Amino acid sequence: MPFFNIQTGIYNCGDQQPGEIEVPVRPAPDFRWNGAAWIAALAPVPQTVTPLQARRALLAVGKLDAVNAAVAAGSVETQLAWEFAASVERGSQFVALLAAAVGLSDVDVDNLFRSAATFV
Template identity: 45%
Template structure:
């Protein structure tokens, strides 16, 4: 039988289990054929998670900077501060990176520039995609 494991109204996982299966303490187990992780459960029915917006292929440099300014960096400050410091520290070794950061009008999600900065800041692809989604909603 297919069991959705639910905590705080959200499906965390779905497992194949025997009828006598007992979920861990604090987790509700409900038989389901359609629900999956991130689905909602209101006590009676399962609701599919809202579809995420597509990841934009490009955003403006203003949108990128503003979104980075809104996110705290793990070591303090914002991600914008971290990117500015990183670009400045690599100016002599990677002048194209500095030029792109200073003069580009758009940021392409698939660019080597974005990939390089994301890797150095330990940003996952999922985090980067969400950053682009959020940035695309910013209007100057």
Template identity: 40%
Template sequence: MYQLTALEGYVLRLPDNAVIPSDPGNVDFQNYLIWLAAGNLPAPVPPQPDDPTTVPVTVTPLQARKALRAAGLKAATDAFIATLPEEEQEEWDYAIEIRRDNAIIAKAAAHLGLDDDRIDALFRRASTFA
């Protein structure tokens, strides 16, 4: 069962970091507490980025590939990667993270005609994939 702890008086944080608004005078809130006490579990609130314009420094390789596919750039990127020296191909294929400042990203962007804004948008989009 979840235990509630007050956080700054207006939000309650659950142990899994889900948050719910706190208003003890509100009948709906009181009913919500009764519902929780009965053993019901709330859906966790996904973490929200502080600033949606922030570009992630890293994404996972899977996130990067999903973003490239969604943008219609996966095949062109794969074809470009195949032209790189073997060491750079291995770096791309076996990376545990894709860094925004990686030289391969800069090379791929130049080859594909993508400017910094487009690459930043791809990284932001990639960060939305699980």
């Protein structure tokens, strides 16, 4: 049976060492132990997605209408950026302002970008 050292984070398939607990076999190398179960590591956050990918991700979580309303209530510059941008940048002030306007946290936005990257 494999073992996991909580202090060091080392996964051991050999003999149990002091400070290690017995755990199920790790499903894949990119899984990490959360103290109770193996969980898949999150994909990296894409720094850029297309506007279509962003809109599809927002639609999937029910936030597209809210973002469209926030854009419509914004400045002409905001409206132009939303309508004609060639890409949506994760680190942009535009994304931060829209996220705040519709109540999305940084984690929510990261997850939206991960989701958006899965759309073609």
